Structures are given as C-alpha cells and as structure tokens.
Amino acid sequence: MNQAVISCLHANLPAVEAVLKDIELQGITNITCLGDLVGYGPQPNEVIELIRDKQIPTCQGCWDEDVIDGLDACDCSYPSQLAEKRGHFAHQWTTNKLTKENKDYLANLPYSIRKDKCLFVHGSPNSQHEYLLPDMDAFAALERVENARAEILFCGHTHQPYIRELADGLIAVKIKNAVPKDTQEKEIQLPMRRIVNAGSVGEPRHGGTKATYVVYNDVTNEVKIREVEYDIELTCKAIIDAGLPPIFAWRLKNGFEFAEQAEDASHVCER
Amino acid sequence: MIERWALVSGLKGDLDTYELIQKDLKKTPGNITLFVLGDMIGPEKNCNRLLHRLINPKSNDLQPWCIYGWWEEQILLESGYRGDQRAEALRINKGEEVVKSLTNAVDKSFLDWIAALQFGFVELDCGLIHGSSKDVGENLTLDTPPLTLLDRLTRLQVNRLFTARSTQQFHLELTEGILNSEVHDLTGNHKKEQKVPQKAVIGVGAGKNYTLYDVGTDNTQFLRAGYQSEKKTKGFGLHF
Ligand SMILES: [Zn+2]
Numbered sequence: 270m271n272q273a274v275i276s277c278l279h280a281n282l283p284a285v286e287a288v289l290k291d292i293e294l295q296g297i298t299n300i301t302c303l304g305d306l307v308g309y310g311p312q313p314n315e316v317i318e319l320i321r322d323k324q325i326p327t328c329q330g331c332w333d334e335d336v337i338d339g340l341d342a343c344d345c346s347y348p349s350q351l352a353e354k355r356g357h358f359a360h361q362w363t364t365n366k367l368t369k370e371n372k373d374y375l376a377n378l379p380y381s382i383r384k385d386k387c388l389f390v391h392g393s394p395n396s397q398h399e400y401l402l403p404d405m406d407a408f409a410a411l412e413r414v415e416n417a418r419a420e421i422l423f424c425g426h427t428h429q430p431y432i433r434e435l436a437d438g439l440i441a442v443k444i445k446n447a448v449p450k451d452t453q454e455k456e457i458q459l460p461m462r463r464i465v466n467a468g469s470v471g472e473p474r475h476g477g478t479k480a481t482y483v484v485y486n487d488v489t490n491e492v493k494i495r496e497v498e499y500d501i502e503l504t505c506k507a508i509i510d511a512g513l514p515p516i517f518a519w520r521l522k523n524g525f526e527f528a529e530q531a532e533d534a535s536h537v538c539e540r
Numbered sequence: 541m542i543e544r545w546a547l548v549s550g551l552k553g554d555l556d557t558y559e560l561i562q563k564d565l566k567k568t569p570g571n572i573t574l575f576v577l578g579d580m581i582g583p584e585k586n587c588n589r590l591l592h593r594l595i596n597p598k599s600n601d602l603q604p605w606c607i608y609g610w611w612e613e614q615i616l617l618e619s620g621y622r623g624d625q626r627a628e629a630l631r632i633n634k635g636e637e638v639v640k641s642l643t644n645a646v647d648k649s650f651l652d653w654i655a656a657l658q659f660g661f662v663e664l665d666c667g668l669i670h671g672s673s674k675d676v677g678e679n680l681t682l683d684t685p686p687l688t689l690l691d692r693l694t695r696l697q698v699n700r701l702f703t704a705r706s707t708q709q710f711h712l713e714l715t716e717g718i719l720n721s722e723v724h725d726l727t728g729n730h731k732k733e734q735k736v737p738q739k740a741v742i743g744v745g746a747g748k749n750y751t752l753y754d755v756g757t758d759n760t761q762f763l764r765a766g767y768q769s770e771k772k773t774k775g776f777g778l779h780f
C-alpha cells in the first residue's frame with residue numbers, strides 16, 4: 270500500500286493544500302507528517318488546524334518544539350548573525366500569532382512515530398535538531414537507523430529530499446589486548462538500511478521552488494520523491510503582508526538552497 | 541625518550557591507590573603524561589584529601605590532567621550547576637542515601653574546580669573521555685556493537701578513543717570497515733563506497749587497574765597499582 274510522508278510545512282498554507290491535493294489524487298489516505306508545521310511562513314494557525322482536522326499523525330519538529338518551549342533555536346543553527354536575527358524574529362512572530370489551543374497541540378506532539386519497521390522522526394532519532402544530510406558519514410548514518418531499531422528511517426529537517434540506501438557493509442574487529450587476555454578477531458556484516466528524507470512542503474531547499482514529499486510503497490519497498498507546484502505568489506504576498514522578513518518570500522520564489530541551515534550540519538545542539 | 545600516557549580513572553576518593561600509581565609511574569621509564577579520566581569522586585569515601593592532592597600535586601608527583609566523569613556529573617547536577625536539573629537518575633537507581641553520601645564526601649569548596657573540568661581531551665588523533673563522545677554515562681565495552689564504537693569515534697573525529705566508564709581494560713581495533721551508500725535525489729543517483737582506516741577503542745580500567753599507552757608503538761599495557769613492586773619483592777625473595 271502507498272503511504273505519503275510530508276515534512277517541514279512551515280506555515281505555508283498554499284503549499285500544504287497543493288501537496289494534500291496531490292496525495293488525494295493518487296488515492297493515498299495514509300499520511301505521516303514529520304513536523305515543523307510552523308516557522309518562516311505566514312499562516313501557522315491555518316496549517317496546524319488543517320493537519321489536526323485531517324488527523325494526520327505528526328512528529329514534533331524543531332520549530333514546533335522551540336516555539337512552545339519559549340526557546341529560540343540555538344545560535345549554532347544559523348550560518349550568520351543576520352540569519353539568526355531573522356530566525357529569532359520569525360520565532361517571536363509565530364509565538365505571538367499562535368492560539369493557545371494550537372500551542373497545546375504542538376506541545377503534545379510525539380518525538381517519533383513507529384510503524385512496524387519504519388521509524389518517523391523530524392531530525393534524527395537523537396534530536397529534532399540533528400541534520401541527516403545525504404552526504405553524512407555513511408557509518409554514522411547507518412548507526413542512527415540501527416540504534417533506533419528501524420529498517421527505514423523517515424526524516425525531514427534538512428529540507429532536501431533524498432533516499433539513501435546503506436548496504437553491503439562490514440566491520441572487522443580485533444582484540445589487540447584485554448584483561449583477561451583475549452585475542453579474538455571477527456567480522457560483522459552490517460544490515461541493509463534506508464534513510465528517506467521527505468524534503469519540505471513549505472520551505473524547499475533543493476535548488477528548485479516546488480514543494481516536495483515522498484510516497485512509500487510498503488509492499489514493493491519503493492520510495493518516490495514527488496514535486497508539487499503551488500501558488501508561490503500567494504504565500505509571498507502573505508509573508509509581506511504579515512510583516513515577516515521579505516527574504517523569506519524571496520527565497521521561496523528563487524529556490525534558494527541554503528536558507529538558515531547550519532554550516533556544520535553534523536553539529537547536534539546540546540541545549 | 542619514549543612518550544607514554546598513564547590513564548587512570550575511578551579513584552573515587554582513594555588517595556592510597558593514587559599514591560601507589562604515582563609510585564609505580566616514578567619507576568616507569570619514558571616521558572609520562574598522567575591523565576585522570578573522571579570519577580575522582582564517589583559516595584563511598586571522603587574525597588577531599590584526594591581532590592586536594594590532585595589540585596595541589598606534591599613536588600615529585602606527576603602532574604595529573606583531569607576530566608570529569610559520571611560521579612562528578614552527579615554532584616554538579618545535585619549542587620545546581622546544571623540549571624534546574626538534579627541527580628534524579630542517581631536518586632531513582634541508588635536512593636536518597638547515596639545522593640547524601642556523595643554530597644557529604646566532597647567539600648563544597650571543590651565544586652567550582654570540578655565544574656571547570658573538561659568533558660574530554662583530544663591529544664594527537666586520540667580522544668580521552670570518561671564514557672563516550674555521546675554521553676559521560678555511556679559504557680563502551682568489548683560487547684558494544686562496532687557500529688556504535690565507530691560512531692563514537694567519528695563524533696570526536698579521532699582514530700583512538702580512550703574510555704573509562706565501563707571500568708574494563710581492553711584494546712579493540714577496528715581493522716577494516718566498508719559500506720556502500722547510494723543516494724537518490726532530485727539530481728539523480730550517487731553511489732559511493734566508504735572505507736574507514738584502522739581505528740581503536742581502549743578501555744583504561746578503574747581504581748587500581750590503570751593503563752600505560754605507548755604513543756610511538758600504539759601498544760597498551762594493562763597494569764594494577766602496586767602489583768609491579770609486589771612481584772619484584774617476591775622475585776627478590778627467591779634470590780635471597
Ligand atoms: Zn524544517
């Protein structure tokens with residue numbers, strides 16, 4: 270059966286509506302959301318209410334966590350002071366805008382959702398703030414999936430959709446010295462595992478402007494990245510009208526790749 | 541001169557053991573650096589004398605380079621050095637009595653020194669920590685999955701990781717690692733084979749059990765404080 274996985278909606282209502290329409294047109298009813306319902310975008314309440322009304326199971330994203338905990342994303346998440354300032358402003362704006370009911374909804378979202386061999390998280394099983402980028406050290410990436418006891422790990426947070434297969438792995442170990450004395454040698458075959466990043470519905474950073482999400486077939490194990498056009502102008506106008514930083518509109522229109530993403534993506538916020 | 545590291549942990553206030561190790565090291569040839577990988581304190585003994593000695597080494601002591609361990613983390617938690625958190629895990633697992641014993645075992649005047657200790661050292665391409673690069677309380681042993689060991693090495697970007705938390709003494713080499721990665725994204729397919737160079741995880745022991753590491757040859761010696769001299773005494777006994 271086909272299921273859809275969406276992430277990083279970022280209060281972009283026209284993008285969310287277009288993606289849900291695209292999912293519906295394919296006859297898919299099983300949807301999981303990986304969080305970041307809010308942040309950057311102009312319609313946080315509307316997006317939360319849409320996801321809640323449709324009863325789409327959702328993990329808590331980094332923005333969802335920060336907005337309700339009254340914590341701004343840690344300084345290390347921003348590539349520059351200017352980006353940090355904009356990020357803080359967007360947090361404040363979103364916090365002020367959200368209704369009490371919607372804040373409670375975000376506060377009660379789970380960190381992860383498990384369905385059989387699939388684990389759904391926002392960033393990584395370690396943290397909502399950890400980036401699993403496609404070129405991350407392969408062994409470290411495999412460790413994230415293995416330690417979470419999953420076969421497929423669905424994540425978002427990087428805003429770059431990808432499917433990564435880690436296969437044919439092996440580690441050889443040798444006890445050089447030990448108390449009590451031991452000199453074993455062994456080879457450990459590593460299991461095949463996959464990481465699927467759903468990209469971003471409301472704040473794409475893949476170089477293009479289309480919203481992305483993924484469709485997973487749990488019978489054939491096939492994963493497809495879907496790209497969906499939406500009315501970008503509508504969102505951009507709402508961003509400007511709301512008084513949010515115009516660069517948020519500019520990068521939606523231009524498909525800017527890097528946005529607010531940390532330079533050291535492997536950094537895990539210890540906050 | 542041969543460069544050696546002496547790696548000690550889990551003294552838990554035991555000044556006698558520390559003195560035995562200092563004595564051993566005086567007889568050990570080479571240029572020795574002494575690292576104390578945490579758990580200088582514990583709930584069982586009054587730790588003030590040991591802490592005073594670590595902070596104010598005797599003139600003929602090897603200078604100890606200390607980091608904090610799991611027990612230091614517990615006292616810092618309990619004493620309010622980590623915000624609102626307290627040593628709840630310790631309280632739940634070992635009970636209120638142990639929490640009390642720990643705070644009674646260490647004079648408050650040492651807390652600032654403990655709080656200023658580092659999580660670990662990176663020397664050459666080696667990481668020296670108490671637990672793991674993920675958590676001060678993580679046990680790394682011979683039974684830890686190699687994938688986890690590799691991850692903890694990668695997190696510190698080191699080739700050798702010295703750890704103490706498990707109290708075990710071992711030198712495990714990861715001699716080979718290979719993993720195929722295939723990424724499919726909007727630009728197409730990208731295949732890559734990743735290999736890892738040889739790496740190692742070394743458990744340094746605790747208390748009287750300590751480790752000598754020969755930096756030049758990458759060899760470890762697992763020792764027990766006072767044992768060398770005991771053995772020698774016996775040997776002399778045979779001669780006379
Ligand atoms: Zn996001």
Ligand SMILES: [Zn+2]
Pocket residue numbers: 305330331332391397425426427
């Ligand atoms: Zn995020």
